[in-house]
Amino acid sequence: MKKHTIARPHKPAQRTDRQEKATQKGRATDEAFRDAARRVFARDGYLNAKISDIAAEAGKSVASFYNYYDTKADLLLALAEEFHSEAMELALVSYRAGQSRHEAMREAMAGFWQTYKQRRGELVGVFQASMLEGEFRDRWLDIRAQAIYQISAEIRTAQEHGYCPGANPILTASALSAMLEHFCYIWQAQGGESVEVEFSDEGAIDTLATICIQSIYWKPEDA
Template sequence: MPRQYSKGARTAAAFLEAARKEFATRGYLSTKVEDIARTAGRSPASFYNYFTDKADVLAALAQAFHEDTRAQIAAPYQKGRPPEEAIRTAITIFWETYRDRLGALSGVFQASMADPTFLASWREIRQSAIDFIAQGVERAQKDGYCPGIDVRMTSSALSSMLELSCYVWLVQGGDNGDSHVDEHAAIDSLASIWYHAIYWRPQEHD
């Protein structure tokens, strides 16, 4: 049976979808609330019944991205796949979802540098992702891998690597600005770095 939404929920969803489209077309910094409302077919006054400002709607889009990817990324680990395989599958899911929501997610970096209110919201969202990564690092340590590393710092560094790499390669077109990024090579590189950052043991001494 199809899910039923209230009128209020449908209106909020319309604003979110409109914001996603406007951020993709205009860029976050150039988009105005009036643009979002017009694309949603609603009034600007109605927008403020659901969101405080465009940073608030961007935070909602970013939150939805992290909730969706976290649910999907957990699957290969829950199925007990070998760590190297699970990591590559998880990074592939993140990459493809980021690519499919590029308009909104490209605005995250712009907004975090220009809007202190959004930055605070973004830090809260990131904490959930870092917590999830930290659980994986802790599991690896229990199995004898990466002894002594700082779990939180390592998790933050890996999260930052993945997010910024997606931004540089997918939004900015790579380091040359006009290059085509080989997605398979990019995912392979990220997965290799991630795996080797965690799944190592101290060398045994003779």
């Protein structure tokens, strides 16, 4: 039986001549490109966005763009890394606050939902690019793997206390992560399902928190 690993062994070569980012001015320029890309991706979509559009939106030259990124896919990946770092940090803050499991999970889901809403343009771009560009897909899966390993660690901790016995931590974490991302994509980027339902942000967050809690914190009936 073939075994699959989460992290991909191949890493594309990264440029190292990016000293501009190390200076205060360089960091400000980099942030200008990131902010501009968010607006352009949200306005035009990732597939239609051009590097010249991003540079113009940032008030910078195209030549300056290439001092920071090789392609718009590289810039999109940087934004994706920001998103996952922010979402994971929000989740950790919830668990450190001494809340109940359900309170912490709901706060984590609320943080993810709101962060996705704020970054919807770039995350739709991630979805599109991962389907069309093989190298981007592999690098995006590496970013996702960080979250999957973190979630799986929480699942293993729960199992040490008798919860969800027999569940594969990695596969469970992958399933929950995929559910969370696609649920946000359907309801925030595509306008929701073609079904009759009373929808609200609070209801969506409650639903996500309940699914995650019941997927991890359950015990056999005879326990």
